[in-house]
Amino acid sequence: MRDVAVIGVGITKFGELWDVSFREMIIEAGARAIEDAKIDGKQLDAMYVGNMSSGQFIRQEHTGALIADHAGLVPIPSTRVEGACASGGLALRQAVITVASGIHDFVVAAGIEKMTDVLSGVAMGALATAADQEWEVYVGATFPGLYALMARRHMYEFGTTEEQMAMVAVKNHQNACFNPCAQYHMKVTVDAVLNSPPVTLPLKLLDCSPITDGAACVILAPAEKARKFNDTPILITGTGQASDSISLHSRPSLTSLRATTEAAKAAYKMAGVGPDDIDLAEVHDCFTIAELMAIEDLGFCKKGEGGKVTQEGETAIGGRIPINTSGGLKGKGHPVGATGIAQAVEIVQQLRGEAGKRQVDGAEIGLAHNVGGSGGTAVVHVFKRGD
Amino acid sequence: MRDVAVIGVGITKFGELWDVSFREMIIEAGARAIEDAKIDGKQLDAMYVGNMSSGQFIRQEHTGALIADHAGLVPIPSTRVEGACASGGLALRQAVITVASGIHDFVVAAGIEKMTDVLSGVAMGALATAADQEWEVYVGATFPGLYALMARRHMYEFGTTEEQMAMVAVKNHQNACFNPCAQYHMKVTVDAVLNSPPVTLPLKLLDCSPITDGAACVILAPAEKARKFNDTPILITGTGQASDSISLHSRPSLTSLRATTEAAKAAYKMAGVGPDDIDLAEVHDCFTIAELMAIEDLGFCKKGEGGKVTQEGETAIGGRIPINTSGGLKGKGHPVGATGIAQAVEIVQQLRGEAGKRQVDGAEIGLAHNVGGSGGTAVVHVFKRGD
Numbered sequence: 138m139r140d141v142a143v144i145g146v147g148i149t150k151f152g153e154l155w156d157v158s159f160r161e162m163i164i165e166a167g168a169r170a171i172e173d174a175k176i177d178g179k180q181l182d183a184m185y186v187g188n189m190s191s192g193q194f195i196r197q198e199h200t201g202a203l204i205a206d207h208a209g210l211v212p213i214p215s216t217r218v219e220g221a222c223a224s225g226g227l228a229l230r231q232a233v234i235t236v237a238s239g240i241h242d243f244v245v246a247a248g249i250e251k252m253t254d255v256l257s258g259v260a261m262g263a264l265a266t267a268a269d270q271e272w273e274v275y276v277g278a279t280f281p282g283l284y285a286l287m288a289r290r291h292m293y294e295f296g297t298t299e300e301q302m303a304m305v306a307v308k309n310h311q312n313a314c315f316n317p318c319a320q321y322h323m324k325v326t327v328d329a330v331l332n333s334p335p336v337t338l339p340l341k342l343l344d345c346s347p348i349t350d351g352a353a354c355v356i357l358a359p360a361e362k363a364r365k366f367n368d369t370p371i372l373i374t375g376t377g378q379a380s381d382s383i384s385l386h387s388r389p390s391l392t393s394l395r396a397t398t399e400a401a402k403a404a405y406k407m408a409g410v411g412p413d414d415i416d417l418a419e420v421h422d423c424f425t426i427a428e429l430m431a432i433e434d435l436g437f438c439k440k441g442e443g444g445k446v447t448q449e450g451e452t453a454i455g456g457r458i459p460i461n462t463s464g465g466l467k468g469k470g471h472p473v474g475a476t477g478i479a480q481a482v483e484i485v486q487q488l489r490g491e492a493g494k495r496q497v498d499g500a501e502i503g504l505a506h507n508v509g510g511s512g513g514t515a516v517v518h519v520f521k522r523g524d
Numbered sequence: 525m526r527d528v529a530v531i532g533v534g535i536t537k538f539g540e541l542w543d544v545s546f547r548e549m550i551i552e553a554g555a556r557a558i559e560d561a562k563i564d565g566k567q568l569d570a571m572y573v574g575n576m577s578s579g580q581f582i583r584q585e586h587t588g589a590l591i592a593d594h595a596g597l598v599p600i601p602s603t604r605v606e607g608a609c610a611s612g613g614l615a616l617r618q619a620v621i622t623v624a625s626g627i628h629d630f631v632v633a634a635g636i637e638k639m640t641d642v643l644s645g646v647a648m649g650a651l652a653t654a655a656d657q658e659w660e661v662y663v664g665a666t667f668p669g670l671y672a673l674m675a676r677r678h679m680y681e682f683g684t685t686e687e688q689m690a691m692v693a694v695k696n697h698q699n700a701c702f703n704p705c706a707q708y709h710m711k712v713t714v715d716a717v718l719n720s721p722p723v724t725l726p727l728k729l730l731d732c733s734p735i736t737d738g739a740a741c742v743i744l745a746p747a748e749k750a751r752k753f754n755d756t757p758i759l760i761t762g763t764g765q766a767s768d769s770i771s772l773h774s775r776p777s778l779t780s781l782r783a784t785t786e787a788a789k790a791a792y793k794m795a796g797v798g799p800d801d802i803d804l805a806e807v808h809d810c811f812t813i814a815e816l817m818a819i820e821d822l823g824f825c826k827k828g829e830g831g832k833v834t835q836e837g838e839t840a841i842g843g844r845i846p847i848n849t850s851g852g853l854k855g856k857g858h859p860v861g862a863t864g865i866a867q868a869v870e871i872v873q874q875l876r877g878e879a880g881k882r883q884v885d886g887a888e889i890g891l892a893h894n895v896g897g898s899g900g901t902a903v904v905h906v907f908k909r910g911d
Contacts, residue, residue, distance in 0.1 A: 138626050158658075183765075192579045196661075198653040199608040202783075202900035205767040206774070212786040214765035215901075216614050217606045221586040227603050231618060238625030239525050240763075266585040271545075274583075376627075378601035380592040387593070396589075399599040513589035514602075 138237040140360035142370035142523060145174025146482040151351035151470035152320040159195055159251040160207040162352040167208050167247065170354035174366050178208070181356070182241035184215040187228030187248035188474035193263035195251050204247065214241075221267030221383075222423060224248065225477025226507030226516035229355065230376050233518075236357045248478030249352040260348050264473070267510040269384035281345060281424070283385050283511040285337040288426035290391040292339065294441065297429060299339050301444030303330035305425035306343050306467055308453050313464025315494035316483075320349050320470030330425075344425040349470030353478035355485065363523070369489045375408030375519035377401060383513030392441075396515035397434040397506065404504075405436075408519035412436030415458065415519075416500040417487055419480035421508035422465040428452075431506055432460055435517070454495055462487060462495045477507035481518065488522040525624040527747035529757035529910060532561025533869040538738035538857035539707040546582055546638040547594040549739040554595050554634065557741035561753050565595070568743070569628035571602040574615030574635035575861035580650035582638050591634065601628075608654030608770075609810060611635065612864025613894030613903035616742065617763050620905075623744045635865030636739040647735050651860070654897040656771035668732060668811070670772050670898040672724040675813035677778040679726065681828065684816065686726050688831030690717035692812035693730050693854055695840050700851025702881035703870075707736050707857030717812075731812040736857030740865040742872065750910070756876045762795030762906035764788060770900030779828075783902035784821040784893065791891075792823075795906035799823030802845065802906075803887040804874055806867035808895035809852040815839075818893055819847060822904070841882055849874060849882045864894035868905065875909040 147169025149162050157165075163186075171178055184205055192198045198217075205215035220227045225248030232246035252260050265274045268283065291297045306325055313319035325343055333342040363370035379399035382388055388395065405411055412435060420435065422428035429443030437458045438446045446452060452460040463469045463483035466476060484503035486492045503520045534556025536549050544552075550573075558565055571592055579585045585604075592602035607614045612635030619633035639647050652661045655670065678684045693712055700706035712730055720729040750757035766786035769775055775782065792798055799822060807822065809815035816830030824845045825833045833839060839847040850856045850870035853863060871890035873879045890907045 190579050190585050192577050192650070192653050193585075195657065196653050197657045198577050198580075198606060199655075199770050199897050199900055201607055202767040202770050202896065203656065206769040206771075206900070211768050212766040212782060214617075214903075215767045216618070216765070219585060219604045219606060220588055230601075231603070234625050234627055235621055237627065238621050240621055240624065263579070266579050266583050268586075269590065270582065270584045378603070379599040380589040380602045381598050382593040383586050383589050384593075395599060509589065510586050513586055513593070516601075 139239055141233050141236045141357055141373045142360040142363035143355050143373065143485050144358045144363050144366040144370055145170040145176065145356035146485045147173055148318050148353040148479055148482045149351050150318050151349050151472060153253045154350040163204050163247060163249050164208060166352040166354045170356050174356045176356060176366055178210065180243050181210055181213060181245055182243050183213055183235060184210065184245040184247060185228040185231045186215060186217045187225035187477055188217050189219055189221055189224045189250060190263045190266065194255060220514040221509035222473040223477060223507045223509030223514040223516050224474040229477055229481055229518060230378055230516055232357050233373050233376050236359055242359055242362065244357045245354055246357065246478055247354045248475035250472035250474040251350050252348045252472060253350050272384045281337040281340050284424040284426055285340045286385065287391050288339050291426060294392055297444040299331060300327055301448050302344055302425040303327045304447050305422060305428045306330045309422060309461050309465040309468040312454065312462050312495055313468025316464050316469055319464040319468055320347060321468050340424055346423045346466035346471040349472040351470060351472035351475045353475050353482050355478060355481050370523040371485045371488050372521045372523050373518055374521045375404035377403030378516040381513055383510050385511045392430060393434055394430060394512035394515060396512050397431060400515040400517040401435050404517040404519050410502060410519060414502050415504045416502050417459040417462055417497045418504040418506060419463060419483050420460055420506040422461055422467050423471060428460065435506060454497060459497050462497060480505035480507060484520045488520055526626055528620050528623045528744055528760045529747045529750035530742050530760065530872050531745045531750050531753040531757055532557040532563065532743035533872045534560055535705050535740040535866055535869045536738050537705050538736050538859060540640045541737040550591050550634060550636050551595060553739040553741045557743050561743045563743060563753055565597065567630050568597055568600060568632055569630050570600055570622060571597065571632040571634060572615040572618045573602065573604045574612035574864055575604050576606055576608055576611045576637060577650045577653065581642060607901040608896035609860040610864060610894045610896030610901040610903050611861040616864055616868055616905060617765055617903055619744050620760050620763050623746055629746055631744045632741055633744065633865055634741045635862035637859035637861040638737050639735045639859060640737050659771045668724040668727050671811040671813055672727045673772065674778050675726050678813060681779055684831040686718060687714055688835050689731055689812040690714045691834050692809060692815045693717045696809060696848050696852040696855040699841065699849050699882055700855025703851050703856055706851040706855055707734060708855050727811055733810045733853035733858040736859040738857060738859035738862045740862050740869050742865060742868050757910040758872045758875050759908045759910050760905055761908045762791035764790030765903045767901055768899055770897050772898050779817060780821055781817060781899035781902060783899050784818060787902040787904040788822050791904040791906050797889060797906060801889055802891045803889050804846040804849055804884045805891040805893060806850060806870050807847055807893040809848055809854050810858060815847065822893060841884060846884050849884060867892040867894060871907045875907055
């Protein structure tokens with residue numbers, strides 16, 4: 138397998154983009170990535186598009202070809218991949234495998250979701266199709282409900298508090314204030330989170346990531362060709378993906394995602410690193426409890442101590458292991474198919490030293506962690522600044 | 525890149541399977557493929573699932589993980605890929621690339637669609653999301669309508685007749701009678717096709733492929749390990765994929781699919797063969813006109829002569845280049861996400877000499893051609909019997 142590098146990244150503003158269509162969003166992100174890579178669009182060989190549910194959100198499947206066409210890239214192969222909210226991460230992984238295989242050189246991994254053009258009930262219904270319809274959704278489960286079960290169990294097993302969960306939101310909203318593309322530029326306090334309207338207790342409104350429109354792109358190249366385009370190519374040294382039951386009740390534990398631990402194991406092994414080598418990470422904080430579980434499952438702290446290390450500031454910018462410097466799903470927004478690619482954009486910008494006021498000093502190795510549903514799919518990538 | 529071989533295939537009965545659920549279908553196809561490959565399921569490393577629109581058909585996205593779980597394969601990576609009716613072919617291509625890359629050895633490519641559990645109007649609406657919603661569907665285009673435009677133009681440019689199109693249906697229904705998994709075991713005559721109810725003229729009911737439930741699986745392995753499992757491994761020597769505008773009106777020609785010609789060019793080049801080397805092919809006959817265009821675009825006859833060579837029996841079993849020996853989408857049925865994998869199953873069975881009454885004598889090289897929408901995506905694979 139060939140080594141793979143990122144040579145360009147691009148991202149749209151995340152938010153309620155009522156004046157921008159699905160196809161306009163991807164062009165915006167793609168054009169920025171092409172400009173960033175200083176590559177001619179004609180050199181691009183293939184594209185993967187992470188997109189969860191355009192069939193339900195905008196009544197449009199076949200978005201791989203749609204996007205290739207609208208970007209002026211036909212006849213290159215363009216393939217949509219889907220794994221619920223992990224769709225972006227899966228698109229990145231397919232692009233990595235494709236470049237590594239040698240079949241194509243310059244491959245785009247794009248992620249996109251247009252979620253706010255439908256009523257919120259329709260959006261919630263579409264998102265619920267990431268859970269097990271027959272065994273969960275038909276009997277009334279919602280995503281906040283599933284994550285609330287995990288939160289309650291985490292509180293019971295480890296003494297995690299609602300205040301500690303709230304601190305995830307406080308930190309990520311703080312980070313988002315320094316991210317121009319974030320949906321929210323609005324600080325929140327622990328009290329504000331605790332007093333926000335209940336969604337599914339113990340999760341309140343400000344424990345939940347929002348409904349968001351947005352798109353992001355990265356352009357990959359074989360590492361040996363990367364420096365022609367970019368003085369600071371970022372290598373993708375590890376990729377890992379794993380599956381689990383998409384129904385929560387089928388799993389032995391409610392406080393750990395097996396898909397995350399298995400995907401991380403594979404990615405760490407391929408990259409030849411461990412959690413202690415990681416300088417910063419973007420993790421899948423669809424709910425505040427999810428970030429606590431993620432940093433435990435990824436090995437950044439012991440199981441059950443996610444709340445404690447968050448409270449002690451270890452995951453803040455300047456702390457031991459900064460988490461979600463972009464603002465995360467919570468503060469930056471969560472256009473589900475775009476999220477995995479947006480995480481990659483943040484890690485690349487950090488490792489290049491281009492993250493502005495949210496820069497982690499001296500970051501050399503970063504990790505992105507993207508989850509589908511309540512943990513049926515997880516995908517982990519390890520990034521390293523090229524020498 | 526490593527050479528890739530098929531070591532096992534499995535398929536369900538195609539049809540209106542009201543007594544079998546989505547997850548039951550894939551288990552049936554998968555178990556048969558595992559039995560055929562004589563492999564232990566624990567050896568499988570990864571899975572790709574071709575599935576067009578489960579979100580709309582059964583209100584379930586995230587079907588990669590769902591299927592891995594239900595098949596007892598977690599925690600292996602399992603990824604859904606979508607390119608409308610080419611979803612199965614795209615899943616096969618991703619599996620080929622993944623094995624070729626060296627990241628995984630034993631990879632399942634599955635295809636599935638459950639289409640008959642909804643009202644036919646809902647099914648037609650879901651299928652229409654493969655076309656361009658903003659530019660085609662909202663103004664009234666349907667798939668039969670789009671293909672009818674192609675048929676009219678083909679008749680105008682080349683003198684193709686409705687009788688010649690009908691002969692595609694006659695041949696494919698005849699072939700389907702010898703295929704135990706086919707939806708229809710029912711011969712039709714040219715008169716029956718011509719007198720069947722109009723759908724969008726010149727296309728009548730019997731020019732159109734049906735709505736179908738079904739699933740299919742193939743198991744791939746590195747060629748050097750394939751013979752441990754199977755005395756007759758079938759090599760996949762070429763894979764090609766291309767994109768085009770998903771809206772028909774954006775293209776310079778209505779009588780040729782650029783995605784097909786480009787995908788074929790790539791697949792032929794990789795395999796080191798040309799159309800004259802192909803002994804039989806499964807092509808994407810979603811409508812009878814589509815088969816005529818496909819055999820022209822794939823180079824099996826000159827442009828415009830698809831009707832003529834069909835009329836002269838060149839595409840029948842025993843003819844110069846047998847097309848759709850399985851019965852094709854027309855006779856075997858068209859569960860959209862499964863079709864690309866089902867085509868691969870047929871080619872493998874033919875090259876092994878296991879196709880029973882529909883066997884093409886001495887077949888050594890076969891081709892599968894899978895199209896998404898009205899030609900926004902096409903994917904072509906070349907298969908060769910191992911020595």
